[in-house]
Amino acid sequence: MLRQYELVERVKEYDPDADEALLNRAYVYTVQKHGTQKRASGDPYFSHPVEVAGLMTDLKLDQETIITALLHDTVEDTLATIEDVEENFGKEVAQLVDGVTKLSKIEAMPEDERAAENLRKFLLAMSEDIRVLLVKLADRLHNMRTLHFIKSEDKRRRIARETMDIYAPLAERVGIYEYMREMQALAFEHLEPDAYATITGRLEQIRSTDGGQVDAIALAVKQSLAEAGLKVEVSGREKHPYSIWKKMAERHVSFEQITDIMAFRVITESEEDCYRALGVLHRTWQFIPGRFKDYISTPKNNGYRSLHTSLIYENSMRVEVQIRTREMHRTNEFGLAAHWAYKQGDRPDGQIAWLRDLIEIVDASHDAEELLEHTRLQVYQDRIFAFTPKGALFQLPKGSTPVDFAFAVHTDLGAQAVGAKINGRHMPLRTPLNNGDVVEIIKGKKAEPQLSWLSFVVTGKARAAIRRAVRLKERQEVTSIGRKLLDEIAARLPAKIGKKAIREGASRLHLEDEDDLYYAIGAHKLEDRDVMEALVPGSTADFPAAVEWAQQERAISIKGLTPGVGFLLGECCHPVPGDRIVGLRKPGEGVEVHAIDCLQLASGVDTDWLDLSWGKRSAGAIGRLRVTLYDRPGTLAEMAGIFAQNHANVINLKQAQQDHPFAHYEIDLDVKDLAHLTRIISALRASEAIAEAERV
Template structure:
């Protein structure tokens, strides 16, 4: 553990103007506050924030960040408050500490919600100041280094999974590859212990049988470049076990089939020397086609710049070579932290453009599960490059489509997309993009995101925006139904209803806006009686009780004693406009007036019909599309139960991941009852589509 004077001296080495007294106070404060607390390793707890601060000095960060690292656990784990931090160390440090601190209630949340809320909190905080993320990543890295001391295997597994899914990808997105690699390696050891041990054993075997081979190849590369007059540094290493395991999984190959387990770095003086070195290497050894990448002319979103190529050495051995300048190397290993501008307005905008997308995803995500899904999609996928017709470059995950591209350019453009040209040709919106494609988006002023797009988009930003738009559209449709039902309710009231009565009703029902009331009515969250009582208190006292559910059908227009049946093709219910078809020797078949069967030209007698005054109780048929995930069928059944509708028949008609389609026959009171059920289904997050057949 770093001693107090050692930590201060480290900061003063690269920042002579730092306030040594303030740094000393922060060190003493964290030691005093954490007191006798112990870590799982048995070390004093304050050793953790001190080590995190040490990691920040390795990145040569400013004193506010160092102090934040020292104090980042005091609010969560001691009696200190943010107000105490601000009083002792100023508002800037207090703001940063608050950004890093987890809310205590998060620890009591279910696993997914806990991870998501934690992620949501510091995504929003780091949008204000990226140093919050830098401290958070260092905090997680040090915790991973001591993870093996935690005795509970489930807790170790949870922390390792969270690190692999969220923190390592975030480290990659800000270009902190050293942090990313170490996090992945430590998490891999916990998540796949057998694979980790096996690959390590194989690497050890290679070292013992082919000892010194890495150094020998590095020397040959350096000699070849020196003979061409290039002053370079060269070193090699074996890829770490997680990198090898990932390659085995992606390519479905065995360890023996992974040929490029060695990687070499070449550091040059300037960019011109990078390209010269590449030419020399390609002339000296054969290169593997399709494995060359130029991240200097087209840097990654996180600012990563390098040339990548794979060479065939000694006849069959593949070796990966990365060529970059020394300045690029510093940036590549530690990303935005390597050239952090202390004033936010001085920070290059392109470096954190992806961060705005993440914040947009936070705003658009409906719940914790969605947030985690969208964020993983946004930060943890291999990239391709695509261009607008004017040459603007956008990086997207592999498998992205024109719709993903449109949302990457701008959310409004994605929402208005109606078509796309890829390399000048009209192509379907679901067409996957390739590296270097030029994409022109065709938009329509009245277009809206389509639910079907969720079947092929891959970016978190696109999925979040589409789901949000579909929810808003469905909410609008339900509110429109609610408005019509509201008008019918108002007509039955003994008094005229004005704005004052509606405002009072909203207050009684604890709703904020009139639109919320219409949505509650349309989705059957409020009964007619509840709405009437809220609008005019006491107005329902003289009303008869609601009729018991049951079938009591009478049809006007039939000759006395004439039999009838309700048609299976359209399932008419009381409230529908109806007509009868009379065939010889049969009773009358009752159809809804808009039934498609009526247009088949059959030569039968038509009978003008209407429902009897007290008709209620008939079977309506619904077409319902559910998301294919646990609990959705139960939620649909819950909607039916709450609506007092009896399920007569349920049939799964189509499986089309991620959707399941059902036809449901329901015993309902009348058309209004059936309409409310459809509205309630459309309001459910488990239901992608609901329509009456």
Template sequence: MLRQYELIERVKEYDPDADEALLNRAYVYTVQKHGSQKRASGDPYFSHPVEVAGLMTDLKLDQDSIITALLHDTVEDTLATIEDIERNFGPDVARLVDGVTKLSKIEQMPENERAAENLRKFLLAMSEDIRVLLVKLGDRLHNMRTLHHIKNEEKRRRIARETMDIYAPLAERIGMYEYMREMQLLAFEQLEPEGYKTITDRLAKLRQQDGGQVDAIALAIKQALAEAGLKVEVSGREKHPYSIWTKMAERHVSFEQVSDIFAFRIITDGVEDCYRAMGVLHTTWQFLPGRFKDYISTPKNNGYRSLHTSLMYENSMRVEVQIRTREMHQRNEFGFAAHWAYKQHETPDGAVGWLRDLIEIVDASHDAEELLEHTRMAIYQDRIFAFTPKGALFQLPKGATPVDFAFAVHTDLGAQTVGAKINGRHMPLRTALNNGDVVEIIKGKEAEPQLSWLGFVVTGKARASIRRAVRLKERAEVAELGRKLYEDIADRVPAKIGKKALRLALGRLELEDEEDLMYAIGAAQISDLAVMEALVPGCTAEFADEVPDWSKRDKAISIRGLTAGVGFKLADCCHPVPGDRIVGTRKPGEGVEVHTIDCLTLASGIDQDWIDLQWGQRSQGAVGRLRITLYDRPGTLAEMAGIFAKNHVNVTHLEQTQLDHPFTAYEVDLEVQDLAHLTRMLSALRASDAVAQAERI
């Protein structure tokens, strides 16, 4: 563990103007607050924040970052408060500590919710200050280095999985490759212990047998470049064990079949020398087509710049080579942290768009599981490049479609997408984009995101936006149904309901506005009697013992407005139920067919007589038709059937109409009491995790 004077000396080496007294006070504060607390290793707990502060000095961060690292666990694990931090160390440090600190209640949450809430907290905080993320990554890296001291295997694996899924990709996304590689290696050891041991043992054996082969290849590369007049540094290394493991998994090959075990890095004086070195290598050794990548002219989103190529060395050995300048190398290894240290504490321009997308995802995600899913998509690293017709460049994950591209350009453009041209040709929206594609989005003013898009989009931003739009549409539909039901409720109270009565009712029901009330009624979150009582207190005394039981109602259907003895049937095209506004159509010599007033079939009924009809006795027996889209996974059909049973409806017809993974669509005919009953059935379906979408046909 770093001693107090050693930490101060490290900071003063790169920041002579740092406030030594304040740093000393922070060191003493964390030691005093953590007191006799111990880590799983048996070391004093304060050794952890001190080591995290040491990691921040390696990144040459400012004194507020060092103090934040020292204090980052005091609020969570001691009696210290944010107010104490602000009083002793100022508002900036207090804000940073608050951004990094994990709230104690998070530790009691289920796994996904805990990870999601932790992620949500510092994503929002780092949008204001990237130092929150830098300290958080340092905190996680040191925890991973000491993970082996935790005796509970399940807990070790949980922390390792969270690191692999969230923190390592985040480190990569901001260009901190040193952190990413070490996190992946330590997590890999916990998650795949047999695979880790096998690969590290093979690498150790290879190291013993290679007879200095890595050094020999590095020397050969350096000599070839020197003969061309290039002064460079060349280093060689074995590939990262986790990188080898992923290659074995992707290619379905054994360790012996992974031919590009070795990687070499060439450091040059300038950008021009990078391209000259690449030309020398490609003329000296055979290069592998399709393996050349120019991240200098087209950097990654995180600012990474380098030339990549693969060569066929002697004895058919494949080696990977990276060529970059010294400045690029510093930036590539430490990413945004390097920029922060050298560019006077400014957040890099490349971070702005990515951070904005992450915050949109946080806002659009409905629950913890969605947030994790969307964020993982947003931070994974395999990318392609696509262009707008005007030449603007956008980086997207592999497998991205025109819909992903549209949402990447702007959320509103994605929402209005109706078609796309790829390289001038009309193509389906589910088409996967390739590197260099020019994508033109065709939009429509009345268009809206489609649920089916979730079957092929791959970016977190697109998925979050689509799901949010679908939820808002469903909410509007439920509120509209609730408004119709409210009119019936208001007619049943012994008073005329005006704006004042409605405003007072909202207060009694603790609802924000009229729209919330209509949604609550439509979603069956509040009973008719509760609404009546809120509108006119005391008016429901006579209904106190009334308990609706749909299963005991009469099943006769009666229609008012028909001539005595005239037969009728409910139309199959619109499936009217009591509560719908209805009309009848009749051809000479035939009975009356009952339609909803907005039935599309009525538009073609020119040769038929129209009859104004009304429902008679409100009774069960009418059939409503629904289109229900389920997630295509085990148990969802059974869950839907359970919802039908719980709501006392009879299923008269069930037909699967579409199977498009990950969704399955059904058309279902349900025997219901009336429109209110059908509305509550829809609300129950929409509330289920098994149901992606439910609507009346």
């Protein structure tokens, strides 16, 4: 652990004007506040924030960031408050500490939700100040270094998975590759211990038997460049175990089939020397087509700049070579942090445009699982480069389509896309883009995102925006159904109701406004009786206990069952009174009742078949329909009107697909019997709003 004077000396080395007294006070403050707290390793707890602060000095960050690192756990784990921090160390430090501090313990949440909620808060906090991210990444890196001290294997795996899925990709996106590689290696060791042990064992074996081959290749590269008059530094290493394992998984090959496990780095004096060195290496050794990338002329989003190439060395050995200047190397290893040195006042906002996309995804994501999916999509994947017709450059994940491109340019452009030209030719919206494509998006005034786009878009931003738009449209459609159903409910009331009664009814049901009431009715979140009582209190006092026929008459009995034997209506065929039915009985289970033509009956060959029939008083069951509407205004309301006219209650409505000019729905209806369901299907088929209607 760093001693107090050692930490201060580190900061003073690169920032002679740093406030030594303030740094000392922060060190003492964290030691005092954490007191006798211990880590899982048995070390004093304050050793953790001190080590995190040390990592920040490696990045040569300003004194406010160093102090934040020292204090980042005090508010969460001690009696200290944000007000205390602000009083002692100023508003800026207090804001940074508040950004890094987890705002609440979320232990009751499921695993994915807990990770997603932390990520949500984290992204919102770091959008205010990127230094929050830098401290958090260092915090996670040090925690990963000591992860093996945690006794619970499940907890170790959970933290490792969160690191692999969230923090390592974030480190990559801000260009701190040193952190990314170490996080991946440590997480890999806990997530795939057998694979980690096998690969590290093989690397150790190669190291002991290759006779210093890495050093020999590095020397040969340096000599060939020196002979061409280039002054360079060359270093070589085996690739990291996780990198090798990932390549094995992607290519579906064994360790023996991986030929490029060695990587070399060439550091030159100038950008011009980078290209000269590349030419020398390509003349000296055969290069592998398709493996050359120029990130100097076209840097990555995180500012990474370098030339990448792969060569075939002696004995058909493949080696990767990265060529860069010393300044590029510093930026590449430490990314945004290299631009945030104490002496630079300008924030590198141009390099964190992707962060704004992440914040937009946070706002658009419906739940925790979606948020994790979208952010993983946003931070992972190799990149391609595509241009607008005016020459603006956009970086996208490999496999991106014109829809992804449109959303990358602007959310509104993506929402209005109806077609695309790629290099001047009209192409389908699902066409994968290639490096260098010029993409022109064709807009439509009344266009809107389509659910089918989710089958081919690859960016988190596009996926989140499409889902948000589809959910909004579905809500509008369900609200429209609810408005129609409310008219039918209101017709049963003893008095006419106006807008005031609807507003007051929504309030009694603890809903925000009339639209929420319509939506709740359309989505069948409310019983008709509850709505009637909310609209006109006391109106159902003299009603039968069940207002609707379904509640009055819903009582199903089955002939052919032994008295007391339970039964369940098949979810696959949704039999209703009037269908010819049979029962399947499995040992130790109840009886499943199926329609005689149910396709699932074929799976019941090893069970007892029972000849069943409906009881005399049976009425009320769930019938499932598949309905295809013409995708135009009013068709959904017309369908809802048909249900209302036929006294059929909508139990569930789901849009299965939207394929212009059609919209496909699956609908569960509460119906009396087969005759009732048949009348509804006939009425649907007679409507000009409906293309097809059939029973599922």
